[in-house]
Amino acid sequence: MPQQIKKLLIVFTIIFGIFFIIKYALKPKSFGEFGHYRGLAIIENENKQVKYVGTEACNDCHDDIVSYKKEGPHVNLQCEVCHGPGYLHIQDPETNKLIIPSKREKCGICHQKNAARSENNITQVNLKEHNVENKCIDCHKAHNPYEFKD
Amino acid sequence: MNLKTEKSSRRQFLNTVALLTGGLLVSSVTKPFNGLLAASNKPEGNEPWYGIGIDIEKCIGCARCANACKEENDVPREPFYFRSWVEQYTIKNNGEIIVESPNGGIDGFSQSVPDEDIFKSFFVPKMCNHCSKSPCVQVCPVGATFESKEGVVLVDSNYCIGCGYCVQACPYGCRYIHPEKKTADKCSLCYHRISKGIAPACMEICPNDARIFGNLRDKEGELVKFLKEHTCHVLKPEMNTGSKLFYNALNQEVK
Structure with missing residues (x-):
């Protein structure tokens, strides 16, 4: 084998070696678990806060208003359409007032x-x-x- | 002799090229674009495969969907960033088409064209189409955007490098770069809600049930029923994105 080819081979081996080492070090652990993406990203997306809690939650305390609303044309209207998301309000109704x-x-x-x-x-x-x-x-x-x- | 073969091979080459391009052209014209492509031809699997239905006849343009989306998903309130928004299309008597969406419709629509000049007017709510052949997923250089096994196109904001290729690739304009996080952001179909069995915020909040969300694999389900009972179209079927957002009563003027 000619001298220059030998030298080139060595250089290429070093470059590829470094590439694979860097790739191994930087690739997140869950990458490729389900596809070409981080598997953990699914769980991160799932864990976000639910903010619109639904009329059933409102009904726990404000059942008089919810049942009164059912008598009129706003029957299918969710409370949170006008009053805004209620996730903080149901945790602490006194400090977190909703919009009227x-x-x-x-x-x-x-x-x-x-x-x-x-x-x-x-x-x-x-x-x-x-x-x-x-x-x-x-x-x-x-x-x-x-x-x-x- | 050599000269002859050369000549005939060039002719052959040109013939083949003409045949191939002509064939492609003819097949693209004769093969109709299938709006229900993604609904009728599903990948194999047992998990739910989600799709969306929007009934334009029922939409009253209140844009509470757009507002709820911003609240639920911490989308910046400035009138530039939207995961979901509403457009008003007005076709005037002179054939002119006006499309308006002041702040995505969140502050209400005020009619800019007087009644007597209007031929037809309607609202079109827009959001991510959760394509089954997503251009945005295909262009991501790092694998930070992907399609979950339920057919929801998601963004991994911890891995996104904010290059913005996907923003350009989306033919529906459904992505933006988040001004604080500097990463791509888009509709996640409220993945944190649907994984807990609750409907996405925009669907739950819609006062007139104009938005339907459901499992395309469930033949008895609400969405499949909606698709069977109405004439549904997708936006830009010619782009072959395999869109899973189906509109009832969609006019051809809508782009």
Whole structure:
């Protein structure tokens, strides 16, 4: 074997050797467990905090409101749609209060008249014309909006 | 003699090339794009294989899905980062199409076109399509994004190097680089919820049940029933991504 080939072979062996050592050292342990990714990533994704707890959890304490809501058109509406995620509130209700939205715009997010909304799907009002001076909840009961406040 | 063979081989070569390209062209035109590709042709396995259904007829454009997604998954509140958002399509009487999505719809939609100029208007909620042949998974140089055995495309944020290839590769614009973590972020189909048997936040919060999430392998399941009863389409079927997000009443104008 010629001298230069020998030298080249040595250089290549060293380069590949270093490459495999680095690859072995840097490759995470769970890599390739299920596929071309870190198997642990599945568990990390699973362990994130659940923040929207669902109406059943609200029903544990606020059963009066939940059952009252069932009498009206908001029957299928989850409490957390308007009040925000409740995971902190169910841990410590006193310090972690939920949002009680009162602005007209908040109701308008669903009920503002819009050509893309079908009348069959949702009751709509034109917020720019309908009783502009007042808040929606001055007249309507939020949990059962076809009933009016005295 | 030699000259002759050379000539005929060149002709042969050109013929073969023409045949191959022509054949490819013809087959791509004649073979229709199958919207239900991923629903009808599932990989083998027994675990659930998740898909999503969105009923555009039922969507009221409240974008509570987009809001709930931001709350549940710590997505930055700035109007630039979305895992899930809602677009309003307005087709005007003069044929012009306007697409609007102010802050992803989270602060509500205000109609910019007067009623008399509108031919048709509708909302299109968008999110990750959880493709079964994901372009984003294919381009990741380090294996930081992958498809779980349930068919959910996830990101390993501890391993991602933030190169942004996947952001460019996604034909649906469903990825972004998280401004604090500097890694790619996308819809995980609320993997932390579905693995505990709870529906994803956007599905749970939808006030009009316009969003359906289910197991494509369960023939009696809600999603398969939805696909059978409605004419469903996927976005960009020509890209052959094997999208598992099926829309009912999707207009061709939607891109």
